[in-house]
Amino acid sequence: MKQRTIKTALAATAVLGLAFAGMASAEPVDDTLVIDGVEIVTKAAGAAHLDGALPEAMSGWHFRDTETRAMQADDFDNPGMIYVDRGLDLWNAVDGTEGKSCASCHEGPEAMAGLRAVTPRVDEKTGKVMNIESYVNDCRTTRMGAEAWGDKAVELTDMLALISFQSRGELMNVAIDGAAAPFYEKGKEIYYTRFGQLELSCASCHEDNYGNYIRSDHLSQGQTNGFPVYRLKDAKLTTPQGRFVGCVRDTRAETFKIGSDEFNALELYVASRGNGLAVEGVSVRN
Amino acid sequence: MKRQFMLGMAISAFSAGVAMAQVAPENVEFADGAIAQSLSGTAGNADDGKKVFGTAGLGNCVACHAAVIAADIPFPGTVGPALDGVADRWSEGELRGIVANAKIMFDGTIMPSFYKTSGYIRPGDAYTGKAGTEPLPPILSAQQIEDVVAYLLTFKE
Numbered sequence: 001m002k003q004r005t006i007k008t009a010l011a012a013t014a015v016l017g018l019a020f021a022g023m024a025s026a027e028p029v030d031d032t033l034v035i036d037g038v039e040i041v042t043k044a045a046g047a048a049h050l051d052g053a054l055p056e057a058m059s060g061w062h063f064r065d066t067e068t069r070a071m072q073a074d075d076f077d078n079p080g081m082i083y084v085d086r087g088l089d090l091w092n093a094v095d096g097t098e099g100k101s102c103a104s105c106h107e108g109p110e111a112m113a114g115l116r117a118v119t120p121r122v123d124e125k126t127g128k129v130m131n132i133e134s135y136v137n138d139c140r141t142t143r144m145g146a147e148a149w150g151d152k153a154v155e156l157t158d159m160l161a162l163i164s165f166q167s168r169g170e171l172m173n174v175a176i177d178g179a180a181a182p183f184y185e186k187g188k189e190i191y192y193t194r195f196g197q198l199e200l201s202c203a204s205c206h207e208d209n210y211g212n213y214i215r216s217d218h219l220s221q222g223q224t225n226g227f228p229v230y231r232l233k234d235a236k237l238t239t240p241q242g243r244f245v246g247c248v249r250d251t252r253a254e255t256f257k258i259g260s261d262e263f264n265a266l267e268l269y270v271a272s273r274g275n276g277l278a279v280e281g282v283s284v285r286n
Numbered sequence: 287m288k289r290q291f292m293l294g295m296a297i298s299a300f301s302a303g304v305a306m307a308q309v310a311p312e313n314v315e316f317a318d319g320a321i322a323q324s325l326s327g328t329a330g331n332a333d334d335g336k337k338v339f340g341t342a343g344l345g346n347c348v349a350c351h352a353a354v355i356a357a358d359i360p361f362p363g364t365v366g367p368a369l370d371g372v373a374d375r376w377s378e379g380e381l382r383g384i385v386a387n388a389k390i391m392f393d394g395t396i397m398p399s400f401y402k403t404s405g406y407i408r409p410g411d412a413y414t415g416k417a418g419t420e421p422l423p424p425i426l427s428a429q430q431i432e433d434v435v436a437y438l439l440t441f442k443e
Contacts, residue, residue: 193407195406195407196407197398197418197422198398199389199398199399199406204396209396212363212364212365213361213362213363213364213365214349214350214363215342215349215361215362216360216361219365245415249413250413252410252412253407253409253410253415254408254410254411254415254417255410255415
């Protein structure tokens with residue numbers, strides 16, 4: 001049996017597959033996310049720069065089960081909201097040798113509204129890719145005389161929750177041209193590279209197979225508009241790059257480090273694939 | 287006592303024979319994506335093959351494939367086609383080739399190569415996220431490939 005016959009064979013199994021379709025619906029759930037009476041945009045036309053690779057951008061929310069979706073639709077049930085409150089305490093807390101808090105210079109956290117929708121972005125002065133985590137640690141080390149928070153420190157994810165929440169509902173609009181262009185290209189290359197002993201790229205799962213199940217996991221497009229994500233499985237918040245680590249590790253590959261040039265470029269690229277989707281503030285996933 | 291000893295000798299002689307008959311990953315010969323010869327020199331065991339098929343740390347075939355015959359293994363994935371009837375569609379050698387390195391039969395497929403040790407980008411040390419050094423151990427041993435092939439040969443319609 002050669003290549004040609006397999007096509008027919010596969011087509012036959014595809015038809016057969018329909019008979020099973022009832023056991024696990026492969027389609028993302030058709031539902032609308034409304035929080036406190038406000039609709040959050042979870043579907044958008046695929047970004048033009050993707051040349052049709054994603055006909056429609058969809059939030060990971062659509063791929064989660066009914067209970068998980070409901071949890072996110074109600075701020076009292078969303079376990080991630082506690083961390084927004086904790087982030088506010090940190091915002092007002094004096095730390096470091098300069099005797100300052102975030103509030104000393106930025107006043108209220110509302111000052112950060114809109115930032116989450118346009119990051120990661122390239123800093124004009126330094127030419128570096130900056131996400132919210134790197135801005136926060138930059139202020140701590142260069143302006144407060146405090147130590148940087150660790151990549152997975154709860155303080156950092158709490159602060160990310162607080163700052164992201166200020167942009168809830170705003171549409172992702174990450175720049176990919178100008179100074180961002182080389183990082184976009186680098187991120188794109190990483191996205192399509194088949195890493196590790198399983199030889200899988202981000203695209204293998206999140207572009208070619210979203211909607212399919214990999215074991216019991218309903219594959220989403222791997223969008224980052226929902227971050228930080230409260231993972232029920234871990235009972236804590238995760239940053240986008242924290243999530244990337246797990247996905248690369250699962251291909252039996254050597255991961256990149258959080259904050260590495262590679263992951264910074266990848267985060268910028270992945271975020272741009274979700275341009276048009278709303279920032280969710282703090283989302284809930286399994 | 288003596289008899290047991292003899293038996294022990296016989297068994298180790300037998301496994302030495304197995305080791306000799308085993309084809310190392312780098313020496314596997316494909317013809318049209320198929321591998322004619324057994325990789326281990328020992329017939330596959332379909333029950334053991336089912337374990338390989340359904341266990342996350344082994345073949346984890348169920349992550350991507352459903353099949354009526356394997357319906358007792360919960361939550362099969364849908365990334366790959368359902369495998370019902372593969373024994374009718376493919377010969378033993380073709381199934382061996384598909385499991386050992388599916389990329390030869392299906393150019394560019396997402397299906398991992400289970401009997402391959404080098405040529406990777408950023409190879410890891412299994413699922414630790416740390417760097418691995420090539421040649422890596424293949425994901426499945428020669429015998430595990432034979433076992434899973436024996437199991438697939440029961441997928442008839």
